[in-house]
Each structure stands twice: as structure tokens, then as C-alpha cells.
Amino acid sequence: MPIETEIADLHDADLAARLQRKIDGKTKPLGALGRIEELALRIGLILGTDTPRLAQPQLVVFAADHGLAAQGVSAYPSDVTWQMVHNFLAGGAAASVLARQHGLALTVVDCGVRHDFAPQPGLVSRKIAAGTADASQGPAMTPAQCREAVAMGRDVVRALPGNALLLGEMGIGNTSAASLLLARLCDLPLDDCVGAGTGLDASGVARKHQVLARVLALHAGAIEPLDALAAFGGFEIAAMTGAVLQAGTERRVIVVDGFISTAAVLVAHRIAPHVTQRCVFAHRSGEHGHALMLQHLEARALLDLGLRLGEGSGAALAWPLLVSACMLLAGMASFESAGVSRENSVR
């Protein structure tokens, strides 16, 4: 399938009106469930029904290494990427615990981790290469690798059951790639886009900024979304871009996690603008730049907990809100069915 994807406008005035009438008819003051009401409306519109049911939710952690990490842009070594892949699969990572808690199927996709993994349950091996090239020396990916990674992300989602995709990622150095995509695609000053990632101190952030400024200048011609993606990386961001496009095409509910997942949505949005109608933005990350990225997408996140972990942890934490939105829509009585008075005749 080509990357150039048409995703239709979800706008359905009839369904929106039916959903809103149903929400307004529930036994509560008008609007009293606040943003949970918006959430119910959005899920209904995505799934195309006024009786939405979330089925077989999939938390997919896309993992890969970044050549740019060699330039000292992260507080942790690249080896943490493969070590954390083992941790996800062994059940000890935050994402593993939250997936268990909420009944989310957890899949880890090796998009390009610099390590050989033995085949094992829960791991999908789709390595494009053993890490991207160092973006400070040349493009992180070739155009062919970039397209292959996007197509691979689409394949991964196509093969999964259910109607909800929760995005997760793991990759030491990937906040650098996400910052570069934000700066280039939204034409923002680098200062507004670069943060501490896994926990750099002020001098570390200053060094990261210097490196990223050089990378931006080196790839000054990479303006189009796929050119920028190929220039900056990484394989997991490209695969997530494909996953978002595929899930959007299939009208799955896409639960977006933090800074890096949102960067993939930013690229997908440039390819197919209506894809964001299918997205629920789980949380506002503590990573500097995420608020601006969300603003650019005209998105308002559900939670603001100061999370900056990635792995899909924020998406998993927000998941019960989506479940509640659907259950309230299905299970709450209406004023009529419960015999509750709707209007005050004394006013």
C-alpha cells in the first residue's frame, strides 16, 4: 500500500447528534461528566456507532536504536533499549505492569534494535537495520528504509485484532529525533523543542541542543514529512507513523502516548490530516516541547501527570477512562427510563 494515504473526514452530523442526544439524556446535569462526555462522543464517532464497544485493545511498543545516540544526546547508553525489550517481555517494565492491570495485549516490535533477540512470545521481529545511522553525519535512514519502516508499521497493525491501538515506544536517543521532527515540521525554534529526555542536566541539554542544531542545519533540505523522517529517524517513529495511518484507515481508536508517539502522529497528520480525528491524546508529557506539539495538532491531552517515560505507559494509564466513557454511555439510565425529573418547573 502506498504511504500517500487518504483518510476520510469522520464528520457525521447525524451520528454526532444522536450521540450527543444520548449523552445529554443520561441522568446527570447537562455536561456534568465533562471531558468524559467528549471522549464518549469521540469514540462513538471513530467506531461509527452510538453503542461503541472497545474490543481487544493492543498496546504495541515499537523499539529501535538511534545512531545519533553516539553524540551523547541521552542520559543513558543505547544498551538500555535492548535491555528494556527483555524487561517488557519478562513482565517487569511499567508498560508490562499496566498492560496486565488493564487487560491490554502487549506486543513489542523490534524495528531496529542493535541486538539479536531469540524468538519469543510477544516479540515481533521486523528489524529494518541494527539501529539508524548517525543523523549528525548523514540521513538516519535511506528513503527506502524509511518507506519500509512505515509499511512495516502498517503490516503490524493489520495483523492485530481489536478496535483500539495504544502506541508505545522504546529507543535511547528518540527524544532527539522527535525534537528535530517538531522543529522542522512545525517550523519552530529548536529552543522550544529540546528537553531533558531521560534526564539530562542543564549542561547535558545545552550539549544536546548544540548537536541537534548541527543536525537540523545538515538536513536543511529535508522539509517534506517523509524526508524529515528519513533524515532524523528513527525506525520506531517511522513504524509508528505507519501504524497510525493503518489504524486510522481501519477506524481503530488510537491512544497516543507521549512526546515520541505524538511526533509519529505529527508525521502521519501531514500525510493524512484527518487521522487525528481517530486519536485520543492520553497525556501531556513532562518532556519540554510536548505541549507545543499537542497545540500544533489542536489536541488536548486527557491527563497531565508529569510522566516522561514513554513505553505507552501514559496511554495505558488513560485507558480506563476510555472504558468508562463507553460503559457510561451504555449503562447509565436516561431521565425517561429512570423516572428522574429533567426540568425545574419552579424556576
Ligand SMILES: O=C(O)c1ccc[n+]([C@@H]2O[C@H](COP(=O)([O-])O)[C@@H](O)[C@H]2O)c1
Ligand atoms: O514519552 C515521552 O514523553 C518520553 C519523554 C522522555 C523520554 N522518553 C523515553 O526515554 C527514551 C528517550 O529518551 P532519550 O533521552 O534517550 O532521548 C525513550 O525510550 C522514550 O521512551 C519518553
Ligand SMILES: Cc1cc2nc[nH]c2cc1C
Ligand atoms: C530505564 C529506562 C526505561 C525506559 N522506558 C522507556 N524509556 C526508557 C529509558 C530508560 C533509561
